[in-house]
């Protein structure tokens with residue numbers, strides 16, 4: 629059974645992905661983070677930001693090097709900040725401004 633934090637993180641990243649075809653990639657990342665959480669019980673607050681970064685990395689290596697596309701500039705992906713910590717945001721590195729909390733990207 630998945631940890632509560634990890635289940636919530638999976639649902640949030642699935643919303644941002646907005647593409648059921650990418651679910652296998654998300655499931656791989658969730659499986660990896662389930663193992664990681666088993667090694668670090670207090671990792672729960674960090675798991676959403678890490679899972680989003682895992683999925684982004686996997687997508688950048690395969691299908692979509694621009695995910696998630698910056699809604700303002702439309703020529704670069706957003707990045708997760710902080711790298712490690714609770715309440716992660718998608719951020720435009722060009723303006724330095726947060727665009728949306730992870731899990732709340734508008735389609």
Ligand SMILES: [Zn+2]
Nearest residue numbers: 698701720722
């Ligand atoms: Zn931007």
